[in-house]
Amino acid sequence: MTAPYQQIAAELRQRIASGRIRPGERLPSTRTLMREYGVAMATATKALTTLQQEGLAHSLPGVGTVVGPPARSRPPKDAVPSLNREELVRAAIAIADAEGLAAVSMRRIASDLGVSTMALYRYVGGKDALLLRMIDTAVGDFPVPAELPAGWREVIETVARQQWKAYQRHQWLPSAITLGRPQVLPNLLPYTDAVLRAVAGRLDPSEALYAAITVFGYVRGVALNLEPETHAEQDTGMTADEWADDQVDQLAAMIRAGDLAGFRALGMPDGFDFDYDLDVLFEFGLQLVLDGLERRLRLR
Template structure:
């Protein structure tokens, strides 16, 4: 008896064969497979991974998984008997960018590079070690500015925005870094150091300085965790966040009236209230609030003792 993932993969192959799924057309996402077939996310991922390895489908950035073999990306490594750590890590990053971190495996990277799975271990160790190197490489492409900023606030803003850009470029990255048990990585430490340098002139103690750095880092990462979720939701529903909000407007208006939600009423709900949801704007708005609060804390450190 075939495993569930094999049965679902066979059904997708059939749909392609009979023309219901055409070349370049989107195939169901992992979330859609979970919903439609009642399977676990790991099983859904295995379905698409199997089809990708067979060359039946491929991941297209910003679109999802589509019918047809993947074109070789421009500038992708061509292995001719010699492999490098950089090739392995960059290939893994490309897979995670296009298919998500759940699709990443040593076997998947080996297939991408055209080598045996065992050949990878001498360069990057196991998968956990590979993910750490992916994080270090990805964040390393977005270093804090080398030039000393004009103010403490400008320094933190610059570092935070570089982090945000890294998360924007690699939607899997936010879920791969940790706040409670931060990874000690060469390219990650300068981002923490940027905040420590920014608050050093206020005479902050070690605890205050580190909590400031963790708070900023945690805020940026917290908002960034929504980037991948939103991209996946847009693929699954075919609606942007604003379109989804418009679709929910009637239900929201009903709940505002039924529950007599005074805060919403003050904004003009139900009726004329409009809200354009944008994660980039949310990031900037929240960063300003975080730094306003930090400014109050730092100024207190400078205030004379009574």
């Protein structure tokens, strides 16, 4: 019996052969395949990986999986390509940026780099070790500035916004970093350290650490919405505002049926226009968090 991923790969292969999807054009995303075929993400990812291994498609950062081989030429089979850890980690990050963390595997990276899978283990040791290096490298692209403002609030704002930029660029990153058992990494610790320095002497040690965790958790929490929103827009072809406009009639009916006074106080469903923007939400929530911390500092 043919496996589901093989069936999906076969149909995509036929679309490519017939010219329905031409070289350079984007293949359906994993989310689209999940919805279209009713399969799990791992199955959809494996179907796309199969085509990449066959040389029919490749991963393009910021775009997805596109038809055709990658631009870089592959070495002859008997050649021993040069490889370094930085290149390996960057290749993994490029895959995660384009297709999500689930698409990253040692086999996939080896295929993209034109080397054997076993060759990679000499550089990173395994998938778990690779993930740690990916996190550290991605965070390191957005370091805490060497010169920080004088005020404690401005310091935390600077650090939080820098973290937010990292999450925007690498949307798999919020789900890879953990809150309760954070990874101890050289490029990650300075974020916490900057917040601790900002509140040093103002809070007792436990409170200071809880404050740093709260700020980190807030930014990460909002950032967890970045990747699903990107996938939703790719899969539906609709922005968040366009999707909301499409739900207006249903929302209005539910507000009227439930007599939802809170929504009515906003002027909904008839006269309220709301523009949903994750950047605005991030800044709004950040100020609420810092307002609460400021009150705590005044009490202390």
